[in-house]
Amino acid sequence: MNRRHVLSMMAAGAALPLTGGLARAASPLTFQASWINDAEFAGYFTAIDKGYYTAEGLDLTYLSGGPDVIPESALIAGKADITVTTPDTTVTAITQQQAPFKIIGAQYQKNPIGIVSLAKNPITKPQDLVGKTLAVPPVNVVSVEAMLKISGVDRASVNIVPYAYDPTPLIKGEIDASLDFTTNVPYTIKLAGAEATSFLLYDFGFTIFNDTLVVTTDTLKAKRKEIVAFLKASRMGWEENLKDPAVYPPTFAETWFKGTGREIDNEVYFNTAQKPLIEAVGGIFSMSEEAIAANIEALAAVGIVATRDMFDTTVLEEI
Structure with a gap:
């Protein structure tokens, strides 16, 4: 990646x-x-x-x-x-x-790649993404689409926008979630004074x-x-x-x-x-x-x- x-x-x-x-x-x-x-x-x-x-x-x-x-x-x-x-x-x-x-x-x-969101507005499963804005690096869009398809979520129901590996838009509430390494980004968000939650694509079918x-x-x-x-x-x-x-x-x-x-x-x-x-x-x-x-x-x-x-x-x- x-x-x-x-x-x-x-x-x-x-x-x-x-x-x-x-x-x-x-x-x-x-x-x-x-x-x-x-x-x-x-x-x-x-x-x-x-x-x-x-x-x-x-x-x-x-x-x-x-x-x-x-x-x-x-x-x-x-x-x-x-x-x-x-x-x-x-x-x-x-x-x-x-x-x-x-x-x-x-x-x-x-795979440590997953969906990261704020604990105050948690997204804990693929179905929670319906109607939400998800920032995804272009190289990983196919992976997200796979998870949505496997989970029975209509791709058109999720607003996927480009992501540049910067959690600032998430912290500011400009997006609802982002795709990133769940092993790393939650720490960065904590440094900014917020709490994060996340789940792996792996745990929802993209194995x-x-x-x-x-x-x-x-x-x-x-x-x-x-x-x-x-x-x-x-x-x-x-x-x-x-x-x-x-x-x-x-x-x-x-x-x-x-x-x-x-x-x-x-x-x-x-x-x-x-x-x-x-x-x-x-x-x-x-x-x-x-x-x-x-x-x-x-x-x-x-x-x-x-x-x-x-x-x-x-x-x-x-x-």
Whole structure:
């Protein structure tokens, strides 16, 4: 999902220790994030700082994202080996542009995107949107339309207007609700002196992953060992980070989070809120057959034809 401001590139990695008198060079791998450096990527930052990628033989380059970054384009252009995307955009690229992509993991088992409203004028279910004004980023309109259709709400009964990731119109009462990350925006609204309530699109039928890990088929073939190492180290980073969501964000204040203009308390809130959306019985990044089927069904509701072969679960099996 492409949102707000851009930060500069950061990189990490080092050669492995001497073995038998010879230095074994680390394998280069580039990861493209979809957004600025915030808690959405805290697990990767933890893995970098803890040396997990280095221990797995990787020289990882981390590229932060922003509103002008299209993650899938970074793969096609050869600027990155692996990225995070949303299933709807990736599947659309596969079906409409014949993009050679494979979805190999899912950071968010439950998509954190949802409808945010003020507690004093609460919208707690899709039916509450009838006759209301909902601000939605253009890239996410299809997702909202899917939820409305699945919930039996007439699209014409909801006034959908463009949203620029600024909760000010909601706080001022100019709109009734907005679509945004439920893991983050309620905190911003609280800072402005208001209380927010929210619900996930996921909980009302639009059952798709988010921050799906995507590679090209060529990269998966040529760098499978490195991709497996990346997933292993990243899973370790997320597991460590989520043990206590309040621990690591403060340690990134002068490094990964520097210059974002966001409070560390905001990142702790975000990190805490995303924990239940990331953790899974099968392990972080896992994609169960039931979850994949739910993704395919939800995407079909808006005419996006996903098939099982677009999801490759074999890579995670090698961790």
